[in-house]
Amino acid sequence: MVIVGAGIVGVSTAxxxxxxxxxxxxxxxxxxxxxxxxxxxxxxxxxxxRPGPMMATATAGIRLYRELTAEGVLxxxxxxxxxxxxxxxxxxxxxxxxxxxxxAASGVSVERLTNERLRALAPSLSADVRAAAEVRExxxxxxxxxxxRLIARAGLAVERxxxxxxxxxxxxxxxxxxxxxxxxxxxxxxxVIAAGGGSADLLGLSGVLRARRGQLLVTERAPALNAGLPGxxxxxxxxxxxxxxxxxxxxxxxxxxxxxxxxxxTGQFLVGGxxxxxxxxxxxxxxxxxxxxxxxxxxxxxxxxxxxxxxxAGLRTAVVDGLPLVGAVPGRAGLHVATGFxxxxxxxxxxxxxxxxxxxxxEDPGVDLAPFDPARFREGRAAA
Amino acid sequence: MTDPDLLVIxxxxxxxxxxxxxxxxxxxxxxxxxxxxxxGAFHRRPIEGVEPWxxxxxxxxxxxxxxxxxxxxxxxxxxxxxxLGLDGAGAALLEDRVAGRVEACxxxxxxxxxxxxxxxxxxxxxxxxxxxxxxxLQVMMKETGRIPEGRILLAGSGPLLIALxxxxxxxxxxxxxxxxxxxxFTEMVAGLGLLAHPRHLAEAAVHLGRLALAxxxxxxxxxxEAITPKxxxxxxxxxxxxGRRTTLEVxxxxxxxxxxxxxxxxxxxxxxxGAGPIVVSAGDGRxxxxxxxxxxxGERAADRALALIDGRPEATRDHLRRLARERHAQxxxxxxxxxxxxxxxxxxxPDDTVLCRCEGRTVGDLKVLFxxxxxxxxxxxxxxxxxxxxxxxxxxxAHWVAEASARLGPDAPAPRPRDLTxxxxxxRPVPIAALAAVPDAPKR
Numbered sequence: 001m002v003i004v005g006a007g008i009v010g011v012s013t014a015x016x017x018x019x020x021x022x023x024x025x026x027x028x029x030x031x032x033x034x035x036x037x038x039x040x041x042x043x044x045x046x047x048x049x050r051p052g053p054m055m056a057t058a059t060a061g062i063r064l065y066r067e068l069t070a071e072g073v074l075x076x077x078x079x080x081x082x083x084x085x086x087x088x089x090x091x092x093x094x095x096x097x098x099x100x101x102x103x104a105a106s107g108v109s110v111e112r113l114t115n116e117r118l119r120a121l122a123p124s125l126s127a128d129v130r131a132a133a134e135v136r137e138x139x140x141x142x143x144x145x146x147x148x149r150l151i152a153r154a155g156l157a158v159e160r161x162x163x164x165x166x167x168x169x170x171x172x173x174x175x176x177x178x179x180x181x182x183x184x185x186x187x188x189x190x191x192v193i194a195a196g197g198g199s200a201d202l203l204g205l206s207g208v209l210r211a212r213r214g215q216l217l218v219t220e221r222a223p224a225l226n227a228g229l230p231g232x233x234x235x236x237x238x239x240x241x242x243x244x245x246x247x248x249x250x251x252x253x254x255x256x257x258x259x260x261x262x263x264x265x266t267g268q269f270l271v272g273g274x275x276x277x278x279x280x281x282x283x284x285x286x287x288x289x290x291x292x293x294x295x296x297x298x299x300x301x302x303x304x305x306x307x308x309x310x311x312x313a314g315l316r317t318a319v320v321d322g323l324p325l326v327g328a329v330p331g332r333a334g335l336h337v338a339t340g341f342x343x344x345x346x347x348x349x350x351x352x353x354x355x356x357x358x359x360x361x362x363e364d365p366g367v368d369l370a371p372f373d374p375a376r377f378r379e380g381r382a383a384a
Numbered sequence: 385m386t387d388p389d390l391l392v393i394x395x396x397x398x399x400x401x402x403x404x405x406x407x408x409x410x411x412x413x414x415x416x417x418x419x420x421x422x423x424g425a426f427h428r429r430p431i432e433g434v435e436p437w438x439x440x441x442x443x444x445x446x447x448x449x450x451x452x453x454x455x456x457x458x459x460x461x462x463x464x465x466x467x468l469g470l471d472g473a474g475a476a477l478l479e480d481r482v483a484g485r486v487e488a489c490x491x492x493x494x495x496x497x498x499x500x501x502x503x504x505x506x507x508x509x510x511x512x513x514x515x516x517x518x519x520x521l522q523v524m525m526k527e528t529g530r531i532p533e534g535r536i537l538l539a540g541s542g543p544l545l546i547a548l549x550x551x552x553x554x555x556x557x558x559x560x561x562x563x564x565x566x567x568x569f570t571e572m573v574a575g576l577g578l579l580a581h582p583r584h585l586a587e588a589a590v591h592l593g594r595l596a597l598a599x600x601x602x603x604x605x606x607x608x609e610a611i612t613p614k615x616x617x618x619x620x621x622x623x624x625x626x627g628r629r630t631t632l633e634v635x636x637x638x639x640x641x642x643x644x645x646x647x648x649x650x651x652x653x654x655x656x657x658g659a660g661p662i663v664v665s666a667g668d669g670r671x672x673x674x675x676x677x678x679x680x681x682g683e684r685a686a687d688r689a690l691a692l693i694d695g696r697p698e699a700t701r702d703h704l705r706r707l708a709r710e711r712h713a714q715x716x717x718x719x720x721x722x723x724x725x726x727x728x729x730x731x732x733x734p735d736d737t738v739l740c741r742c743e744g745r746t747v748g749d750l751k752v753l754f755x756x757x758x759x760x761x762x763x764x765x766x767x768x769x770x771x772x773x774x775x776x777x778x779x780x781x782a783h784w785v786a787e788a789s790a791r792l793g794p795d796a797p798a799p800r801p802r803d804l805t806x807x808x809x810x811x812r813p814v815p816i817a818a819l820a821a822v823p824d825a826p827k828r
Contacts, residue, residue, distance in 0.1 A: 031761040038767060148760070148768045157757045160796075220775055220813055283472030284808065286488050290822035297820055304820075307813035309775065313472075 001360060002027060002179060002188040004202070006158050007037040008345055009338045010194035011147045012353020018154040020361055025188075027162040027181060032151060033144035035196055036345055039282060039314030041216055041260060041272050044139035044347045047083040048238055051102040053323065053371035058344065059108065060367050061351040065139055068350065073153055077145050079265065082231035083138045084113075084122065085239075086299065087131040092236035099239055100133040109136040124228030126301050131236075138231070140262065143346045150350075159183070167191065167202060167335065176334035190360055192336045193329075194353075196317040199339045203329060208377050211315045212342055213279035214272060215288050218310045221267035225302045233299055235259035254278060255288065259295045261303075269303065271296050274313075275343070284311040318342040326352055326372040328359065336360065337374055388414040390689060391476055391491035391661075393467040396424020397450060397675055398667025399497035401682030402689075403461075404453035409690055413457075414491070416465040416478060423447070424499050425523055426675040434529040438554075442583070446679065469809030470494075470651045474660040477822075479814050485821040486814060493662035493689040496650055497682060500643035500668035504540070505727070506784050508734055509611030510639060511741040514618065518548050518640035531557050534635025537620060539563035539608035542642045542721050543588065549600060550591025558598040560634050563622060565641075567605040567724040577716035583676075584713055605724035611637055625724060642721075645669050648779050649811030655692055662692045677710035730788040739788070740781040742774020750788055759793040762786065762803025771804060775813055778805035 001017060003010045006028035014026045028034070044065050046058040068074040085100065087093040103110045113132045118125065121134075151158060161182075168178040168185065178187040193199045200209040238258030255276045262270040274288050289311055296303055319325050319340035329335040336359065338352050355365035388411075392403045395417030403415040421429040427447045430436055439447070454461070468477040468486065475488035502519040504510060518538055525531055531552065536559045538545045549562045568575065578585045595602060605625035612619045617635050624630070646669050654663040666685030667678035684703040690696040730739075735748030753760050753769050765771055771785045772778025778785075782801040790798035810819075 031764060032758075033767070034763065038763070144764065144767045148764065151758050152756045155757050160761065219816065281472065285471040285473040286475055286477050286486065286809075286819070286822045287473065287824055289471075290486075290820050291824065293816050293820040297816065304817040305815060307775075307815050308810060308819055309777070309813050310773075311808060311810070 001025075001190045001192070002186055003192045003194060004164050004179070005193065005195035005198065005339075006032040006147065006151075007035060007194060007196055008033070008143050008147055008349030009341070009352055010192070011150045011156075012350045013192050013194060013338065013356045014156055014353075015150040015154045016354045016357035017360065018156065020357065022361070024156070025159060025186065026156055027159045027164060027179070027186070029161070029163045029195070029198060031160050032158055033147040036314040036316045037143040037147055037349070039214075039216065039312050040143040040346045041214075041262065041270055041343070042140050042142045042346055043083075043232065043260065043262070044078065044141050045083055045135075045232070046103065046108055047085060047135040047138060047234055049344070051106060053368065054344070055103070055106050055108075057351065057367060058347050059106070061347045062137065062139060064351045064354065065141060074141070074146065074149060077149055078139055078141045080137055080139045083135045084118075084231055084233050085133045085135065085236055086125070086129045086233055087236040088128050088298065089130075092240075093131040095239050096131050096133060096236040099236070103135060110134065111136070121230050122228060122233070124225050124300050124302055125233065126299055128298060134231075140232070141346060143349075146346070146350070164195070164198075164202060167332075169332070174332065176332055188334075190334050190336065192338065192356055192360070194338045196339055197315060199317065199337060203337060205325075205377065208320055208325070209317050209340060210277065210320065211279060212318045213274065213276040213282060213313050213315055214343060215274045215276075215284045215292070215311065215313045216270060216272040217289060217292060217308055218312075219269040219271070219303070220307045220309050222269070222302075222306045223267040225300070225306065226263040226267045226269065228302075229261070229263040229300070232263070233261040235295065235299065237295075257291060257295065259292065259299070261296055261300055268309070269306070279315065282313040282315045284313050316342045316345070321376075324348070324352070324372050325374050326355065327369050327374055330375040330378050386412075387490045388412045389492050389693065390414070390495065390686070391489060391493070392416070392495045392497060394424070394497035394499060394667075394669070395419075395422035395461050395463070396497060396499050396667065396678060397427060397446070398424075398499070398669070398678040398682035398685070399495070400450045400454060401679040402495045402497060402666055402686040403459050404450070404457050405683045405686035406690060407457035407459055409686070409696060411690060413459055414489070415459055415461040416467060417461055417463050418466040420464055421527060422461055422463070423526075424675075424678070425519060428523050428526040430529060431527050434527070437526040437529070437551075440587075443675075446676075450679070466812055466814075468814055469649060469807075469811045470660065470663075471809050476661065477809055479812075479818055484815065484818050486819045488822055491661055492693045493664065494651075495682075495685050495689055496647075496663065496665040496669055497667045497678075497685070498646045498650065498669040500672050501646035501648060501779065502643055503641045503783070504639045504780070505641045506730060506733065506737055506739050506781070507608065507610060508737050509613075509618070511738045512611060512613060512618070514635075515611055515637045515639060518544055518638040519643070521638045522548050522551070525551070531555060532636050534617075535560045535633075536636045536638060537561055537563065537632060537634040538638050538640070539620070540640040541565040541723065542640055543717055544640050544643075546588065546591045546595070546602075548638070550594045553594045553598045553600060558595070558600045560632065561601040561603055562595070563603045563606050563608050565605070565607050565723045565727065566721040567625070568720045569604065570724070571720045571722070574716060574719035578713070578720070581713040581716070584717065607727070608637075608639070643668070643672050644783075645672060649777060649805060649807060649809075651807060657692060662689055664689045664692075671711075673707060673710045673714055677707055680706045680710070729791055730784055731792055739785055740771050740774060742776050742780075743770050745769060745771050745781075747788070750785060751792060754789075754792040759796040761796060762789075762799030765789055765799060766804045777812070
């Protein structure tokens with residue numbers, strides 16, 4: 001079997017296939033984690049998911065991280081910690097209350113915090129924060145570290161710098177039998193496309209996928225300030241920003257701002273970010289970065305004297321209806337796809353990789369993939 | 385802030401020459417310098433109340449001419465202002481360290497005149513506090529007039545070691561020894577090439593004469609292998625041309641293994657009008673040719689930038705001819721200072737030798753990345769190995785990590801230092817409060 005794309009989804013798929021004893025080739029146009037996986041915030045989190053399939057799938061995604069960590073596969077790479085949803089004004093407090101209730105209703109461990117408790121837990125937070133909820137048993141994992149570990153564990157040799165030009169299909173049955181690549185033709189019993197933005201052309205789904213840019217920032221180490229935040233701080237405004245996801249209400253502007261301040265184990269902070277439509281390049285600009293930093297300073301004033309070390313951006317592949325694309329491609333026997341996770345790839349990647357691997361092995365994927373079925377775009381599309 | 389035609393980054397000879405040349409041609413110019421004083425490495429001006437460092441009559445004359453150019457054109461350099469890079473929207477970001485604020489500026493062209501970066505090869509103990517670079521020590525002396533107390537050892541390779549040793553000796557503080565990996569005296573044939581460059585020859589003769597008088601040993605074909613703390617001092621281990629090892633006890637070690645262009649984290653050259661600001665580099669930041677060439681190259685770069693934005697004529701031929709002469713001198717020096725024996729590959733250093741000084745990542749940490757079936761590429765070495773990710777952003781280690789990685793993974797394409805450092809802004813760490821001051825841009 002051949003997997004196209006060595007991001008977290010493709011590598012996870014290859015890992016679970018190898019683990020089941022299947023021989024796998026993993027081809028990658030650039031290098032492992034070169035695109036969205038290598039420019040992610042690392043949230044393994046349900047806190048910001050919309051109620052419905054994404055909330056349920058994210059919960060299962062976190063559970064798998066826990067299992068893999070217990071088995072030793074992700075030992076030292078996945079860390080459990082809470083996410084604190086915080087609000088600084090009435091509008092945010094209202095969103096926070098509604099969202100906390102929805103999380104609780106879907107079985108997530110979430111607790112509203114009194115201001116007194118919040119101050120005790122998170123002394124680095126500003127007194128401007130007026131409402132907060134703690135979402136427990138969330139986690140953090142760095143995408144490129146997960147990818148590197150799974151590659152090593154599976155003993156994979158990634159075929160780097162191999163660009164896939166086209167799918168090869170049996171002219172009679174339409175069954176996909178391989179790939180034409182820059183390194184020649186590759187025969188395959190089954191093909192999985194997990195190529196993010198590169199998936200659209202291969203699948204003929206250009207109207208369905210789009211790139212959304214997220215800008216992120218990393219600070220220098222600031223251990224004392226870091227110790228005063230017990231987990232990721234997520235502004236309730238982030239939930240408002242996510243509401244502008246494609247398929248939801250049309251975004252008023254091309255650029256939405258959310259805010260997550262994540263205290264990393266190194267003593268640094270990861271701060272993000274934007275959600276921007278129609279960005280061509282994964283670059284960052286001072287206007288967006290300054291905007292994010294002003295928001296961050298309002299929640300954690302002590303960041304003022306900390307230095308910013310790096311800025312980076314990911315171009316994340318999103319599906320126009322806001323749900324990922326996972327499963328068999330209709331009308332193309334032998335072809336599966338797993339892409340379009342936008343900002344949820346790190347959380348969902350291992351789970352979706354395992355699901356696709358199980359589908360290929362003829363097993364029950366173990367999660368409900370129906371909402372992500374590529375067949376929903378069948379009408380009037382080239383994929384039909 | 386009014387956007388200038390030309391933004392010049394760096395107030396050394398190349399930057400000043402470029403700024404003056406462009407202003408003389410009628411362009412509006414902004415000259416920024418990160419340090420509190422102009423001059424670059426060679427002409428560095430002292431802080432207030434300190435006598436300028438003697439740089440010889442020829443050097444004084446060149447500085448006077450640069451200074452006169454600034455006065456004549458009315459260019460007021462912005463000191464303590466760091467260039468953070470070009471952002472995705474094409475804005476040049478300047479950190480005003482006096483006001484504590486970052487400004488976005490939109491010049492038509494940028495000249496990068498950021499000078500050279502000193503190379504220091506990793507070896508056990510090179511990261512210890514108290515071990516400095518020879519160039520860094522020299523600049524500190526020029527700025528403050530002070531020489532650190534105690535026994536000083538200069539080690540590595542290159543003419544700068546001799547120059548610094550000569551200057552220390554002239555100040556009555558000769559170094560304990562100068563340890564030089566090359567053996568310049570055996571390179572007689574190459575050395576004859578210097579006869580065509582009397583300026584370099586005369587300078588070397590002055591410094592060597594001082595060292596001889598003060599009986600400072602010049603240990604040629606000898607490498608400094610390791611530095612170990614010993615009380616408040618260091619014990620250094622030397623290996624000579626016959627492989628014999630000796631130790632010395634000193635208070636300060638100044639290392640230097642040559643210089644290379646400082647393009648660290650800076651935008652790539654852009655000579656395509658319409659694709660963001662024109663970016664031209666000048667001086668040692670483009671090609672290490674020394675202080676005289678820097679001025680010539682600054683003028684050339686200014687002409688080039690103005691030709692690209694305004695179609696003004698360039699006086700290239702004369703500049704190129706004079707640069708070629710300096711290039712020849714540098715090539716001769718490079719031959720004279722070629723290592724007497726091949727230097728040990730970095731990956732043969734003990735596993736606990738630090739490569740990344742900021743995050744304490746070692747040779748052993750790098751080797752681990754190359755043990756599996758899959759050979760990592762440049763960016764993966766950075767991310768999963770955490771090399772070039774600390775405060776210096778790879779300034780010290782990226783070059784060496786790339787070199788060692790190429791040998792550890794010979795089947796994969798050799799990583800470039802730039803794959804490790806990236807070229808995204810900020811080129812230097814910047815306080816969050818300063819960056820948060822960038823306003824939302826008016827809609828253009």
